Amino acid sequence: MRVLLVEDDDRVAGALVPALTRRGLEMQRLASGAGVLDRVHDVDVVLLDLGLPDVDGVVLCRRIRAVSDVAVIVVSARGEVDDRVQGLRAGADDYLVKPYDVEELLARVEAVRRRRGERTDGPAPVIEVGDVSIDLARHEVLVAGQAIALSRKEFQVLALVAGARGSVCSREHVLTEVWGHRGAAESRSLDVHVATLRTKLGRPALIETVRGVGYRLGGGRG
Helix, strand or coil: CEEEEECCCHHHHHHHHHHHHHCCCEEEEECCCCCHHHHHHHCCEEEECCECCCCEHHHHHHHHHHHCCCEEEEEECCCCHHHHHHHHHCCCCEEEECCCCHHHHHHHHHHHHHHHHCCCCCCCCEEEECCEEEECCCCEEEECCEECCCCHHHHHHHHHHHHCCCCCEEHHHHHHHHHCCCCHHHHHHHHHHHHHHHHHHCCCCCEEEECCCEEEECCCCC
16 A cells, blocks of 8 residues: 655654554655645555645645545644544545554554445446436536535545435444444544535535434435
């Protein structure tokens, strides 16, 4: 697995790069945002610090997401809820607050890479609800014929709810399939992703909340 670490702190990078290399990862490191966009197409996962010397990491995350669907894990000392929300809304697949355990970071890297590499056997269906079209194979969503840019996690959440075709998709199922965890932080992240989906799609009724249970596909408009 090829990993790009974007980290300006030499002490952090000096400890992390050899630790992950020993665990079989092919590591590259940049100390600033310069050159990141040139390398994202050659790696599987980006570990992104937010406190970079030349660009805010949230801005860089948006730029990465504009040109690539590479997996992005924010690894930052910014641990407030607002910081995590900003990172996820910018397109990050996961958010880990410093200080962290290397084994937990490795597990999250493996989880996002595994989900990125999952493929279905045979052609996947296109689910249509009103003027919303969800192409599960191409990871493409159209609203009134216009393509909507979604992060990987946003699309995965939408695909799970849509794939249930009107049946309730439990929060536990979404958390397990998309995040690989069912903790409080992941639950809050799910809430953020659902709210962002409703805003991006412009169809707040498309994903209905079944209080205390989960979500189901609605009528689209509303």
